[in-house]
Amino acid sequence: MSFLLQCLSHTPLKGYVDPLPDVVDEAGRMVATLRAEVEAFDPEIVFLFAPDHYNGFFLDAMPQLCIGTSATSVGDYMTSPGPLDVPRDIAEACARHVVAADIDLAISYRMQVDHGFAQPLEEICGSLARYPVIPLFINSVAPPVISFRRARQFGEAVGEFARGLGKRTLIIGSGGLSHNPPVPQIATAVPEVAERLIAGRNPTPDARAARQQRTIDAATVFATGDSPLHPLNPQWDEAFMANLARQDWAALDAYGNAAITAAAGASAHEVKTWVAANAAMNAATGGHYQVQSRYYRAIPEWIAGFAALTGVTA
Template sequence: MTKALLTCLSHTPLKGNVDPLPEVVDEVARLVAQLGEEVVAFDPELIFLFAPDHYNGFFLDAMPQLCIGTAAESVGDYSTSAGPLPVPRDIAEACAAHVVGRDIDLAVSYRMQVDHGFAQPLEELTGSLARYPVIPLFINSVAPPVISFRRARQFGEAVGEFARQLDKRVLFIGSGGLSHNPPVPQMATAAPEVAERLIAGRNPTAEARAARQQRTIDAATQFAAGTSPLHPLNPRWDEDFMANLACQDWAALDGYGNDAITEAAGASAHEVKTWVAANAAMNAATGGHYEARARYYRAIPEWIAGFAALTGVSRPD
């Protein structure tokens, strides 16, 4: 039986830029430190990291729904590090072949660019981008049309099946969510110059990246002050979603509809598909022999996020 660990964690680019009360910052820091200690104690031989992008590495010139990186580099947005991720190319290629063999339409990138959605959990949970070998698994979460929860589950299952064959200690990470609706532009309503950035915005100048990040910081300041038109956070939806994951209610999760997700929890709540995929991978890798539990939840307006953590450990037969 594969020995596996599951860690699902919200990410936010607003840490250190627009922060809640110090006691909340400290509370989250203690949580992340505890999760990091658990990862280091587990000492994974390989990480499968499911994460979204925020128009930093993937664009509308050709937006895949799902993509695996056989090589990847962090763009270093916000306060994350720039540089390469230690992707074992041969394992990534074999994983891609297995997933496609399960009738999942998967893109493959030999030059994947990733942003804080990937880099932040790696740095927070392991201390750096490069401590452990990692397979980066992208799920489109911001550019309609987006896949369903059911498809995210099927993707995760295929990855977990592959991981089960490796005879390694594997860590599955789901990065993102929960309810939130930051000011990510949409193609349907974007001005021409913004639409062009959504189509072909790779490798912006330092000045352009800084201006974009400042717009997000300004939006978070307004949201925290209660003067923003952004979609409100939805703690009830967040907690119900985590409960469904913790009890592995796959039928309930498959029943979530994309329009209902957006309406209830905001356009960027689709990032929770990374949690669905990571849990499904854990389930497949362990043959269903794992226990998941919600570890933390707090609605944090300053970070425009229902901020949460859920973990799982494999158990003996």
């Protein structure tokens, strides 16, 4: 039984609004290194913590935490559409374990996932369905959102379950650090946008393309430095990564949601996937693991504090 942790930022803007070629190559080499490590590890099961961006989860019933017993990628931006390889029996057993740990968990037998799940599966695992995967959703865009403490507790429950499987286990956290792309909020949305936030599943190809183009246009402006969007915050990002590297759970639990939004942007709540993944690794290894920050760069073209972090058994 062995465990590997890989946390990685995702961005839908790769290939649409790119930084200088040297930066693209640098980030690409880092991702290739992570992928080589995953290939060498050859996981028997993957636990993937990731958010959604109003592509699979909507305000008709927005769970804070959800496990999929079956999942399909919607194929947004440049990710592939199609099914993930979700072992239903393991996902159901994981759900039972998490609920027994007093975590209020939703379960989906028809989960739809977007680039937040698909990009790490394709980039560091090789494809959507190369390895069996348990998809674990954390709401990161629709207030109210859970605390860092609750994300940690969720991750711990999943890690305890993973430890009992006796398999080579890859744990992934997928989320951008400081960033604030133009994700609409129900409190300020005009009626037609509010309806999409409530019940926007399975849009037409034209509607999806138009939505994606708005994000691409916003990134183009953001890269010029003349944008109303919240700026990236490298200092906040690096302090957060340092807390993970130190496994300073008290410091992480103390992060407040309002302070996260104010300092790092509304979508920085995606880092709760990193908190949950690290907590899962901590529980799975009994605390016997080491964390290494692998990469960090603020990339305005991708509207992201773009980063990677690895954890290996000590």
